Amino acid sequence: MVGADVALLRDLEARAARRLDQATLSAVMIPAFGHAIAGDHHHALLLDVPLVLRLVRGFFKESSAVSPNKASGGGAVVGGGGAAAARVARLVDAYLAEAALEAGLRPGEFEELARAVPAHARPADDALYRAIDTYLKAHPNTSKEERKSLCRLIDARKLTAEAAAHAVQNERMPVRSVMQVLFSEHGKLNRLAELSASFSGPRSPNPALEPPGRCPSKREVLAQHQEVRRLREDVARLQVQCNALQAQVDRLSSDRRRRGGGGGGGFFKWSAFWFGGGMGADVARVDDSESGMERRTPAKGKKDSAASGTPNAKWRKSTS
Known part of the structure; x- marks a missing residue:
C-alpha cells in the first residue's frame, strides 16, 4: 500500500x-x-x-x-x-x-x-x-x-460421522463424491464391528506381553468395559447412519428407473472393484450423471437422524 x-x-x-x-x-x-x-x-x-x-x-x-540434526538440537526449529x-x-x-x-x-x-x-x-x-x-x-x-x-x-476417510452424514445429503456434492463417502463409512462400520467383537469375545492372555499369573486390576477391567461400551455405541450409531445412507442410494436408483433410464454407460462400475458385493452391488446401479437428480433425505433417513441426535444441525448452521 x-x-x-x-x-x-x-x-x-x-x-x-x-x-x-x-x-x-x-x-x-x-x-x-x-x-x-x-x-x-x-x-x-x-x-x-x-x-x-x-x-x-x-x-x-x-x-x-x-x-x-538441526531439528533434534536446541533452539527454535523452523516449521515446528x-x-x-x-x-x-x-x-x-x-x-x-x-x-x-x-x-x-x-x-x-x-x-x-x-x-x-x-x-x-x-x-x-x-x-x-x-x-x-x-x-x-x-x-x-x-x-x-x-x-x-x-x-x-x-479425503472421505478423514471425515467424521457428522460431516459424512451431511455430505451424503448435500445436493451440491457430486454423486461420485457421495459414493466415496458411503464406501468409507461402510468400511468404518465393518472395522468397528470387528474391533468390538474382539473386545467382547474371550481373550486369552499373551505370555509375551503379560507376565504369567498376573490378574488385571479392577481399574484395568473397568477401563476395558468402558471401551467396549463406547465401541458398541459407535457401532450402533454408525449402523443407523448406514441404514439412512442405504435408503438414500435406493431412492436415487428408484428415481432413475422412474425417469425411464435403463442400462448403458456412466454407471459406477468402479464400485465393483472396491466391493465384491453387498453394498457395492447396490451402489453400482447409481448413474454417474447428476443431471436431474435430487438428493433428498428419505423419511426413514430423517427418522433415523432424529433418533441419533440430528448431528447434521451444526453443519447446516456452519455453512449458512
Whole structure:
C-alpha cells in the first residue's frame, strides 16, 4: 500500500512464513491493495489470496528443508514439526472458508491454496469440506467439472460421522463424491464391528506381553468395559447412519428407473472393484450423471437422524 521495495516485501514474507504456525485467522485476513488484474474487474478480490498462498508454500518449504540434526538440537526449529503443520492446516482451512465468499475467487485459486497444505498435515478434513461447501454455495454457477475437481480435495476417510452424514445429503456434492463417502463409512462400520467383537469375545492372555499369573486390576477391567461400551455405541450409531445412507442410494436408483433410464454407460462400475458385493452391488446401479437428480433425505433417513441426535444441525448452521 505504501509502495515498499519488492526486495523488502519478499524478505518480510519469508520472515512471516517461518512463523505462520503462530498466526491467527485475523492476522492473515490481509486486504488486497490494488492487486486486481488490470482490466478484469470481475477478478477483483478483497483478500490477498496470492499472498497467503506464498506464505503457506514458504512455511512448508522451510519446514521440509530442516535437517534431522538441526531439528533434534536446541533452539527454535523452523516449521515446528507435525504440530506446527497441523496448526497451519487449520489456519488455511479457516481462511478458505472466509475467502470462499469472495465473488471473484476462481475455483483454480481455491484449489491451489488448499493443495498447498500436504495431506499429512490434515488429520481430519471436516474443515476443508466445510470450506468447499461454502464455496459451492456462494458460487452456484460453478461448472460440473470444477465441482468435481474441488470435491476431489476431500479425503472421505478423514471425515467424521457428522460431516459424512451431511455430505451424503448435500445436493451440491457430486454423486461420485457421495459414493466415496458411503464406501468409507461402510468400511468404518465393518472395522468397528470387528474391533468390538474382539473386545467382547474371550481373550486369552499373551505370555509375551503379560507376565504369567498376573490378574488385571479392577481399574484395568473397568477401563476395558468402558471401551467396549463406547465401541458398541459407535457401532450402533454408525449402523443407523448406514441404514439412512442405504435408503438414500435406493431412492436415487428408484428415481432413475422412474425417469425411464435403463442400462448403458456412466454407471459406477468402479464400485465393483472396491466391493465384491453387498453394498457395492447396490451402489453400482447409481448413474454417474447428476443431471436431474435430487438428493433428498428419505423419511426413514430423517427418522433415523432424529433418533441419533440430528448431528447434521451444526453443519447446516456452519455453512449458512
